[in-house]
Structures are given as structure tokens and as C-alpha cells.
Amino acid sequence: MAVPLPIDMGYVTDILYRLLTTPSPTGYTTDVVRLCCAELERMGISYELTRRGAIRADLKGVRGSPDRALVAHVDTLGTQVKMLKDNGRMELVPIGHWSSRFAEGARCTVLTDRGPWRGTILPLKASGHTFNKEVDSQPVNWQQVELRVDAPVANRRDLEERGFNIGDFVAIDPQPEFLENGYIVSRHLDDKAGVAVMLGAAKAVVEAGATLPVDCHLLFTISEEVGSGASSILHQDVAEMVTIDNGTTAPGQNSSEFGVTIAMADSTGPFDMALTHSLLTLCQAQNIPHQRDVFRYYRCDSASAIEAGNDIRTALVCFGIDASHGYERIHANALESLVRLLVLYMQSPPRD
Incomplete structure (x- = not known):
């Protein structure tokens, strides 16, 4: 029988901060x-790594097969160096x-073979004192920005001598803020908040x-x-x-920064109705605030699993997240609501 378990929200927010401040562009x-x-080992949860470095961890149940899974992704947005430019800057993809609108002005770290360098992503016309009103009319695309590294470089050769290469990864600073009223503002909450929720739910199950x-x-x-x-x-x-x-809280969507948002469909089509309605039923039975939404321009790990031919x-x-893939904001209430739901889900009978 699925029963509520104690939730350690201090752990959830702590591990979220640690995840956010660990660079991980795809x-x-x-x-x-x-x-x-390291967190799984600390909780005594067994795991294995795939060849590419993804993690499969296991919480044992009464029955071994068929079973179920929770999934969240640790990779984030970022950029790579496309070209070392003659002016000592770097073109990005x-x-x-x-x-690129959300990249302009971002502080970042270039992860070179020799070590990290700090820098800033700037529009090509970054100085109002030089370009006057042209700073407001420059187009928005990735060809209109460049990376200024904090090193004495004036040309391509200077960049090469310091170890910069085409293809170097660039990690964007998350700038996390955890406010006393429960709001959390940061880049890369997609999907490090989901990873924190999954670890928080696992901790609750293990400790209970x-x-x-x-x-x-x-x-x-x-x-x-x-x-x-x-x-x-x-x-x-x-x-x-x-x-x-x-789940995006933009105009035209039903998602909220509070409670659980349960998706009924995304750009790849409807989710499984039996599994989705079982989650809705758990929310209703345990008074977990929730809402439903449909996303037109969205795909997730479920889509890639189905497209790979998995019969699940x-x-x-x-x-709920405001300004997804930009300067994102969530509320701790949603994280707690999700942990509560997942703890109940893991204890509930599987679908027939």
C-alpha cells in the first residue's frame, strides 16, 4: 500500500545547488x-554506468520483473567553439x-584540453559608445555573438598558443539564487531540478x-x-x-510553479493514459496539488525511449518553470509535491 513518507527538502535543495554548480553541457x-x-553510494543504492556514461541505479522491490523506472537528465544547454576568430574572439554554436538572446552577457567557462578559462558571451556590437543605436538593431542569432575570453589575446594565433581549439565546450554560469520565499532562480533547472527530485524520492524510500x-x-x-x-x-x-x-508556465499553458504538472501529451503525441491516470489518482487521493497540461513544442526522455523501439x-x-531554456525560475513547492508523488508511485502496484 502506498503511504506518505517523510521528505527531506533540505537535502533536495542542497543537492540541487550542488548539481547546478557542476557544469554539464551535453x-x-x-x-x-x-x-x-557519490550520492547513490552514500544512500547504499547499487548502480551501473553505461558505455557512454549514463547511470542505471536500482531500488529493489518484492518482484524483479517486469518492473518500472524513473528518469531525469543531468545534461544541460551550453555551447561549443565553432571558430577561432582573427580578432581574438570565438564563434559559438x-x-x-x-x-542567443539568452546567451548575450552570460559569464561562462571555456573547457580546454589544458584547463578552464573564464569569459563572456557578447553581441558583435557590444559597445553603445562605438555603435550608438546599432546595439539595439543587431539581429538575434548565434552568428551575432562571440566569446571574449579573459586572457591577453588579440588574434587567432594568440588563442591557439593558449590552448583554445575548435570544439571546446563552453559551460554557461548558472547564477543560482535560492530565495527565502521558496523561489529558485537559475539557469539549468531543466533538468537538474528533476534529478534533485529523483534523488530526494530515493532518499525518502531508503531511509523509511x-x-x-x-x-x-x-x-x-x-x-x-x-x-x-x-x-x-x-x-x-x-x-x-x-x-x-x-513544464512551461508561459501564456497559453496550464502549468504552474506550484504543485505537480502532469503532461497529457507533448509534440510526439499522448502519453500512456493508464499510467498517467494512475498518477492523477495518487495526487487526488493524497491531496497533492496538481494540474494537467499539453505541450506543442516539447519532447523528453519518454519520446526518445519510445522512438528507440521500447515497448513501455x-x-x-x-x-512548473518560467522562462524555460533562459533565466529559469521554479518554486520549492513544486519540488516537494513531485517528491511526494514519486514516493507514492514507487510504492503503488504496477499497471497491468
């Missing part, structure tokens, strides 16, 4: 994977889909010694922002999977 996720592995009806796998994917996500991480005996990710039920539960 393709450069080793450090954040190590952080997650985005990792994942995000607007709760009995799970079936094994529950905790999956940490490393390439969701570029589309492949959970395509290759699933155990073959997984019958149902719940993805934890963001999938669902998507979300924390």
Missing part, C-alpha cells in the same frame, strides 16, 4: 555523473535548442525502509538536450517509465 557530463554516483512491489530503476540520462536521452539506457524488463522534467508505458510529471 557531451561534458562526467563530473555531474560522478556527483550523482549552441548545444541544445536555445536562443519502504517496501516496493517491483524493482524501480533510477535512470540518469546524459543527452536529452540533443534528443537521444533514454533511447539506450532502459533495462529490457521495464514495463513503465515516468519522466521528471519541466510512459508518463511525464513536471515542475
Whole structure:
């Protein structure tokens, strides 16, 4: 029987801060994977790494197969160096889909073979004293920005001598703020808030010694922002999977920064109705605030798992996020609501 368990929100917000301050653009996720592995080891949860470095962890249940999974992704948006320019700056290409509008003015770290360098992403016409009103009319695209590294460089040769290369990863500073009223503002809350929620739910289950009806796998994917996500991480005996990710609170959407947002469909189509309605029923039975939403321009780990040919039920539960893929904001209430739901879900009977 699914029963509420004590939730350690102090842990959830602490691990979220540590996740946010560990750079992990898609393709450069080793450090954040190590952080997650250390947390799993501390909780006594067994895990394995895939060849590419994603994590499969296991919470044992009464029955081993068929079983279920929770999934969240540790990779974030970022950029890579496209070209070393003759003016000593660097051209960039985005990792994942995000607007250069949100890159302008960002502090960042260039992760070179020789070590990190700090820098700033600037529009090509960055000085009003030089370009006057042209600073307001410059187009918005990735060809209109460049990276200024904090090093004495004046040309391409200077960059090469200091170890900069085409393809270097660039991690964007998250700038996290945890406010006393519960709001959390940062880049990369998508999906590090989901990872924190999954770890918080696992901690609650482990510390309470709760009995799970079936094994529950905790999956940490490393390439969701570029589309492949959970395509290759699933155990073959997984019958149902719940993805934890963001739900946009923009105009025209029903998501909220409070409670749980349960997605009914995204750009790839409807989620499994039996699994989705079981999550809605758990929310209703335990008075977890929630709302439903449909997303037109959104895909998640569930989509990549289905497209890879996995025969599983999938669902998507979300924390409401304002300004997704930009300067993001969430509320701790949504994180707590999600942990409560996932703890109940892991204890509930699987779908037939």
C-alpha cells in the first residue's frame, strides 16, 4: 500500500545547488555523473554506468520483473567553439535548442584540453559608445555573438598558443539564487531540478525502509538536450517509465510553479493514459496539488525511449518553470509535491 513518507527538502535543495554548480553541457557530463554516483553510494543504492556514461541505479522491490523506472537528465544547454576568430574572439554554436538572446552577457567557462578559462558571451556590437543605436538593431542569432575570453589575446594565433581549439565546450554560469520565499532562480533547472527530485524520492524510500512491489530503476540520462536521452539506457524488463522534467508556465499553458504538472501529451503525441491516470489518482487521493497540461513544442526522455523501439508505458510529471531554456525560475513547492508523488508511485502496484 502506498503511504506518505517523510521528505527531506533540505537535502533536495542542497543537492540541487550542488548539481547546478557542476557544469554539464551535453557531451561534458562526467563530473555531474560522478556527483550523482557519490550520492547513490552514500544512500547504499547499487548502480551501473553505461558505455557512454549514463547511470542505471536500482531500488529493489518484492518482484524483479517486469518492473518500472524513473528518469531525469543531468545534461544541460551550453555551447561549443565553432571558430577561432582573427580578432581574438570565438564563434559559438549552441548545444541544445536555445536562443542567443539568452546567451548575450552570460559569464561562462571555456573547457580546454589544458584547463578552464573564464569569459563572456557578447553581441558583435557590444559597445553603445562605438555603435550608438546599432546595439539595439543587431539581429538575434548565434552568428551575432562571440566569446571574449579573459586572457591577453588579440588574434587567432594568440588563442591557439593558449590552448583554445575548435570544439571546446563552453559551460554557461548558472547564477543560482535560492530565495527565502521558496523561489529558485537559475539557469539549468531543466533538468537538474528533476534529478534533485529523483534523488530526494530515493532518499525518502531508503531511509523509511519502504517496501516496493517491483524493482524501480533510477535512470540518469546524459543527452536529452540533443534528443537521444533514454533511447539506450532502459533495462529490457521495464514495463513503465515516468519522466521528471519541466513544464512551461508561459501564456497559453496550464502549468504552474506550484504543485505537480502532469503532461497529457507533448509534440510526439499522448502519453500512456493508464499510467498517467494512475498518477492523477495518487495526487487526488493524497491531496497533492496538481494540474494537467499539453505541450506543442516539447519532447523528453519518454519520446526518445519510445522512438528507440521500447515497448513501455510512459508518463511525464513536471515542475512548473518560467522562462524555460533562459533565466529559469521554479518554486520549492513544486519540488516537494513531485517528491511526494514519486514516493507514492514507487510504492503503488504496477499497471497491468
